[in-house]
Amino acid sequence: MKQALYTSNISLEIGHFSLNKISASIPEGKITGIVGPNGSGKSTLLRILSNLQKPDDGSIVIDEKSIKDYKGKELAQTLAMMPQAKSSLPNITVKELVQFGRSPYKGYFRSNSYQQDEQIVEWALRLTNTEHFTNRMFHTLSGGEQQKVRIALALVQKAPILLLDEPTTFLDITHQIEVMELVETINREEKMTIVMVLHELQQAASYCDYLVVMKNGVIAQAGKPKELLTSSFLKDIYDIEAKVKYEEGYPLIIPIKGKQKVNI
Numbered sequence: 001m002k003q004a005l006y007t008s009n010i011s012l013e014i015g016h017f018s019l020n021k022i023s024a025s026i027p028e029g030k031i032t033g034i035v036g037p038n039g040s041g042k043s044t045l046l047r048i049l050s051n052l053q054k055p056d057d058g059s060i061v062i063d064e065k066s067i068k069d070y071k072g073k074e075l076a077q078t079l080a081m082m083p084q085a086k087s088s089l090p091n092i093t094v095k096e097l098v099q100f101g102r103s104p105y106k107g108y109f110r111s112n113s114y115q116q117d118e119q120i121v122e123w124a125l126r127l128t129n130t131e132h133f134t135n136r137m138f139h140t141l142s143g144g145e146q147q148k149v150r151i152a153l154a155l156v157q158k159a160p161i162l163l164l165d166e167p168t169t170f171l172d173i174t175h176q177i178e179v180m181e182l183v184e185t186i187n188r189e190e191k192m193t194i195v196m197v198l199h200e201l202q203q204a205a206s207y208c209d210y211l212v213v214m215k216n217g218v219i220a221q222a223g224k225p226k227e228l229l230t231s232s233f234l235k236d237i238y239d240i241e242a243k244v245k246y247e248e249g250y251p252l253i254i255p256i257k258g259k260q261k262v263n264i
């Protein structure tokens, strides 16, 4: 299977934390989930993949080319990143915000670009079902609505690779499912490679084709969700006692009450 991007032996030290020799492969045209306990290095890895953070060592190859050989706008046309919802955005209208995502395509010598940019903004707002918020101030939207607009902002970059950092955190179950269905639609219809940091393992199992599992700054495991998610996986990675049952082909994680180690 072709890789959309891969890393070789990435290492980084920040404060007391270190990422150690991360070699990860992201399959092209698939949905990959990065999962693992809090503080295991998932967001740091995503930031390195999107060039927001430089590693101390190791290499990153995107579409057969080293990340170091990309020019700024060229990288933004290849890879779009949606940071965590806790990162702030300017309080402007939804349309003005999403228009920002077209900046990698702005230049002195481009003709007809305004009309093309408008069409792409409209396409992203339609796809994310946010077109009725076009003239609303971004900060007046609910958390779930804002999350869809953030995805639209990343989509207008028209990059074939989309990185999403915790797209469902802070959302209720309805909006979580709506966002995951949207991610699946983007992957299937737009043929985009998607990489997302997720906490919810059942969601990861239902929507991801492939999982990269991090623990203590290293890749502990990687593979297809249905093969990875077992009782011993939950014990090894999360230190919890749980049964895993299958319902309509998907794993169901059932924690065993009274058997957990409590660290309070």
Ligand SMILES: Nc1ncnc2c1ncn2[C@@H]1O[C@H](COP(=O)(O)OP(=O)(O)OP(=O)(O)O)[C@@H](O)[C@H]1O
Binding pocket: 014, 015, 016, 017, 036, 037, 038, 039, 040, 041, 042, 043, 044, 045
């Ligand atoms: N700028 C920084 N300075 C110091 N430590 C940092 C910095 N950025 C991240 N860390 C630390 O690195 C570790 C990994 O952080 P990271 O956000 O990558 O983990 P994560 O797996 O995404 O966590 P979570 O699931 O809780 O979001 C954490 O212990 C964090 O405190």
